[in-house]
Amino acid sequence: MNRRELLAVAAALGLVPGLARAQGADAATLARDAWLFALPWIEMATTRARVFKRGARPNRIYHRRKLSDHTDRSVTTPNNDTLYSLAWIDLTQGPVTLTIPASGQRYVSAAILNMFTDNDVVLGTRVNGGAGGDFTVVGPSQTATGDRVVRVLTPHAWILIRTLVDGPDDLAAARKVQSGFKVSGPKAERPPAYLERDADPAAYFATARALLAADPPRPEDAAFIQRSAGLLTDGPFDAAALAAGVAQARAVAKLASGRVAFVNGWSYPKPNLGYHGVDYGYRAIVALQGLGALPVAEAMYMKAAGDNNSGLFNGDGLYRLTLPAQLPLDGFWSLSMYEATADGQYFFTDNPIDRYAIGDRTPGLKRNADGTLDLWISRSDPGGERSVNWLPAPKAGPFSMTLRTYLPRADLLEGRFRFDPIVKV
Incomplete structure (x- = not known):
């Protein structure tokens, strides 16, 4: 990578809202920014596919009965504090019911992430105290009544549940609470397989277009998608510019951890962690380095x-x-x-x-x-x-x-x- 390209990578580390909305950007820059924009959908689909490959199905909950260790390689930066439970839900056939158990003083959280990785809601200790209940999860165009309706911004979503284990002797009790989390909903088919982030540029963007069609972004993203020169819709693109832009995007992703701002030896999360808005660069790096991160509250x-x-x-x-x-x-x-x-x-x-x-x-x-x-x-x-x-x-x-x-x-x-x-x- 030459000096000009390195400078472009450095600039892209502060990607949006500035660069991603810039008018008149060259083709390689558009490809770079579009690659990063689509990365959360790619990472979510990749993580979902790994779970389904092990026999999981949509609209069913799966409990991990042990704390994560060095053998777990499905999700980056896991914690060793909580038992994980998860469900990949498909709302295209109708609402899904999420049951949360009464947890008393034990910390629990049930984050529901849309397919571009924003936390649409986090239920549990902070929001509901130790009380449980049944919650109706609906898609973007569905209707439902009641005071426990949760709306997700994409037709597919990830429910990621954390149940605190208060030390080695508490594992059995934690599992009992964990078992109280339940998901029920219509039968749904497994989604098709999608390519991963290491796919060649043309195939990557073909995959991105399919994912965005299945789980559309927000209306606020329309301006950026329109400026993506067809990469995120269906237009043609120059192969050389595509390759150059994707190379820059991959360099951005690789170098991002070294460009973090540290305060007295620590980086602190941005206030919009988990609710990224148009901060596409930050959203992409979180998807790569901390998929499923909770909001700062x-x-x-x-x-x-x-x-x-x-x-x-x-x-x-x-x-x-x-x-x-x-x-x-x-x-x-x-x-x-x-x-x-x-x-x-x-x-x-x-x-x-x-x-x-x-x-x-x-x-x-x-x-x-x-x-x-x-x-x-x-x-x-x-x-x-x-x-x-x-x-x-x-x-x-x-x-x-x-x-x-x-x-x-x-x-x-x-x-x-x-x-x-x-x-x-």
């Missing part, structure tokens, strides 16, 4: 700056994170460890103590005399009293860490509270 995800503000750690030494005695949140917190893949995704890493995250429910953590907590991060056991507070890093290769805080309070949401950085000891 539900949870805040902070990524550590890593070595040299790259978002990745490469060192073989010892790192430390010090947390205050009290954090400004009403839920729970955890620090997760991920190995980084070449295409910009993150998964748990195998380790000798089967610890993929460390948090407020980790048994045996040792606090300092003033109540603060030192967490130790390294590839090998730091030894002594530090071992109980150890988060293992991969045996080799770059790694990333994400700090999750659930039900954050205003001080955290509004930036008055900031975490200390992870430091190399």
Whole structure:
């Protein structure tokens, strides 16, 4: 990639609303922006296909009965705090009913994401307290009555449910609550298979057009689609410009994690996480690096700056994170460890103590005399009293860490509270 192309990539990291709405953009720029615009549909379809390949069907719920570990590679940056349940729903045949159990003091959330990855609603502890109930989920043009009707902006959607596990001894009780989540609806056929993001440019956009036809974007997106020179509709396009633009788009996706703005060692989510509007660039990067992310009122995800503000750690030494005695949140917190893949995704890493995250429910953590907590991060056991507070890093290769805080309070949401950085000891 030459200097001009690199400059274009750098500019695209701040993609929209500026560039994506620019008049008179050249063909390669249009291809770049259109590739990123369509990426959420592609990633959702890819994730759905992986589930259906294992025998799942639409409008049925599937419960994962164990916490995610290093063997789970279907969704990037999973958590190790909650049991996941999921359903891919098809509303083209009629409404679907989502049953939420009474959960008491246990945190639960049921996020319903449309096919361009916005959270149309998040039900559960924050919204409904510990009460349960039946909710009617309807598509964009369907009608329903009652005070528990939830509207989704696309005919197909993803219900992603999280049930908190309060430590190893709580797994059986958590599973009992998890079993209370149910989905029922009309019988629907599995959708056709779609190509993935590594498809050649022409095939990628053919797939994108099919996905957008099945699950149309919002009216606010019409202006951008009109300027996509037929890529997102059905017009012809210059092959050379198409290839150049897609190469830039893939570079944007690969470099994005290194262009994050860090504050005192952490990146903080944008306020529109989970409700992206016309911020297509941010939406694309979230789809690639954190598909299914909750909105900030539900949870805040902070990524550590890593070595040299790259978002990745490469060192073989010892790192430390010090947390205050009290954090400004009403839920729970955890620090997760991920190995980084070449295409910009993150998964748990195998380790000798089967610890993929460390948090407020980790048994045996040792606090300092003033109540603060030192967490130790390294590839090998730091030894002594530090071992109980150890988060293992991969045996080799770059790694990333994400700090999750659930039900954050205003001080955290509004930036008055900031975490200390992870430091190399």
